[in-house]
Amino acid sequence: MTDQLVDLRRSCTGENLSQAVPAVRAVLHELPDHRRERVVAALRGEADARGLFLPEAATEAQRTLECLVFQAATEAGGHLQLRPPASMLRPAHPFRAVEPHEVPRLHLAEHALGPLLFELLPRHEDAWVAGVAGLRVRRHPRSVELRLAGVPAAVLLAGVDERAWQVGMDYVRRLIKGRGLSDRFAEGPLSQAERDQLAEFPRPGGLGSALLRRYGLFTGAPWLRSWSHGAQWWLEWPESLGVVGVADRLRHPVVGVPGLRETSGEAGGLRLTDGWYELGLREVAPPDPANEEALAAVEWPEGVTGWWEPPHVVG
Template sequence: MTPKFLQDSLVESRREFTGEARSEAAPPVKSLLQAMSVADRRQLEALVRADLSAAVRGDAGLPDLPNHVRQVLLPDCRSVAQQELEAGLFVAAGAAAQHLCFRVPADIARPARVIRGVEPGCAPDFLPTVHLEPFALGPLLFELLPRSLDDDEVSGVPGVRYKQYQRSVVLFLADDPQARVSLAGVDRQHWKDAWTFAACSTGEPQSWFHRDERSKITRDEREYLDSHGRVLHSPPALGSALFRRAGLFRGLSELRVLGGPTEQRVIWSKGASCSDIASRLLHPLFGLPATYRKDILGSLSFAVLREDVEGVRATRLLLSRDESADAQLRDEFREQVHGWHQNPWRVWEQRRIKQITRRQTQQGRSLAEVRASYTGEELASAVKGITSSGQIGLDACSEAQREFQALLAVYLFNAGQTAAPPEQTRVHTLTAYNLTVSPRHDELVISTNAPDNLVNWLVPRPSSSCGVPGMRVRSWPNDGTFRLVHLPTGGQITVTSREERDVDSVGDEQRLARDWFTSDRDVTRREHTALAAIPPMSPGITRLLSALVVRICAKHPQHKWALGTWSWDPLKRGKEPGGGSPGDFGGVERYLWGAHDDWELRWDGYPFPSDVAAALTDTVVGLDGVQVTGTDTAFTITLEDATIRVQHWSTLPSTGWEDEQ
């Protein structure tokens, strides 16, 4: 076996357990191989030949590797204080994963990961460095840093303090500063953002001990330590060993870490089987310390490992994949999602928005330029949409305008053989044109290369069934600008081929040039009947449908998502949603229908469903308070008590509105 092959095999096996980068795992393995005796090397080669991916400690034919070799390959902690700190981090990471499920787009089934990898460190102290997943620092601080509760209890890990460096943070114990763990890649701004989340998560002012004593342990913490110990839910040595093997637990859904002084329980609902995880933890090279043996092994949903030390009370590790708890967890999750206004992620998101806009302004970009980079508006048009309080303003419209825009959504998002009745008006044809939408407080300005054609589809005429019932031409200032008003709601649209002018009059000769209904004509009986057939909408649904309309042609400035008027892909990704090639779909198919606070939206072709979710939850132009839960192609949009069930037609059998009546 060549030295290069042996080294690469060991490095890749270690990375599976620790989650490290290759550059972090390779040096200690290389040093070990260079200093290893011939006998130890032969034993190591025999283990590698035995297929490390399937090896389990105690298997017949596997040689016993000396403990000093294992301790270099993946060292375990021996200091009690260090074990307590690392076990506390492991328990806190398990609890923090639940918080990440509420981050936009909220999804209880998402593998919410806190720890990306752990570098066990180098001799002589082997102090670890932790690499966190994005967004994980705030929830981790909330679960880890000690604070007082109303009933004289202590939440978090007593004695934990921190020291900030330029690009990292070192966590340590105030009563034993030699116990330390480094958090890599955490600068001052990252820490400040994370602390915003942690402080808001408490819901009310509480005493954080690290603020009272930065380097000493408080009296309350000392009393709690004396009566309960530092870590309630984990045996320190076992919790520390699992922490250093955190890479094994990535990808497990709804991970929870529970236990007591002599028992550790790790529970999840989806992911690898218990027998798989248990087998990896008994790996002859990188598994738990050699004192652990299998107790119950081989079950998909349950496994037990036991420490076998003579004269010492056995410590047990219980692994459980509990799929029966999945439904209950999802119900609890939905209830909490509806309480989004209390969710600390909202405060965190608002802080990020302010930082983004502040940074862009400092770089010479105004708020209007930021808005225009998403909407495609001319800068002069974007300026008119910015609110007086300095907000982007996509959803800051009057109630009358919002009601009209929600109604317009019903006409835009019904098309084809599977559509609801509003499809007959053919208003959805607007989305085939090249549009730029500029939402204002009391009107929707649409710029296009064919304004008179758009008016043909929007405004009813005596000889046509097209148009939004109740829509009228209010004025026609010039050949390229048309001002429309919706009589029943009072909502307004300006359709223009150029920068709109503040003109509010129309000449008779222009009015007679077309047979559009004008604002001096009352709503007809036929229009009243059509409008009465539109289902009622709750305030939340009204906001959601209006938000879809004003973002109908929005695009992320860094090309992360694009809606393309629901007819094409501005990012030119070379494929259709659902996996087809561009042009695979025939006619346009869209379906939007429901009642009160429960609606359904389906379509084929563009846009990608994930782009719709991203547009509504974007940190800069997203709709405030919205939640998205589900998969990339089938999800639920939630706002207050309102929900829209979204599904792309590529994942559905062909069913239409008529079949559901």
């Protein structure tokens, strides 16, 4: 049973065995016999044991932060597509694994830190705040802690040392400079501009947190896009994973989202709800491999990507 539970969890989180096995064994060790029997029945599809082996965020504040990180992650994918040589077929995901602890540990894909920081770090522009208003960063020797000012919630970006941080921030600064944007990063308590922006544009809620904790479901597709409005989310990716397969795993009786079920149809896709929040899933036409060579040959102007470099002058 342990092996089956580990495999199910890893299919959602992307964790390696050394991360997933202890987490599953710790839960099993604490379960009384009658709850173990329920897990066995759930593995047969005859009961519901969701929330045990892939836990959800425990508080509303934690869910909110994780929703914001998930949204920024799907935006960061667009940057990764433009990393030279640009490609619509190469996987463009910022995370390779998520450990869904009380404070999630996110393991970054190669080259992903800069694009993710560009989407996350709040900056004061003339009349608005770019990035995630209220987000604050606390650096540790081997990780970066993401927090919201004045809110008891946190997410860890694992494996980010001083050198990785500098490489990531170099990307951010190049892109800011190329686009002529402000480099006045928000720090400390919420600024008035951040308060005003949050009053006009509330932070997203809903199932984004559950999706972040199951990001591994989507890494088999070249990219993932997300949109949110209030407590509603929409996801799309190019044809590859199958909407039904993803939905089945999101509703799985062991590693699925508690209470999630299918509801009225989504045009060209599928809609799920847990009774409070809704999620739309759909696949779109896949990229054409015939376009890859031309895309890779494009010389992007300054400001399009943080990997831009000035042209070499031949003497």
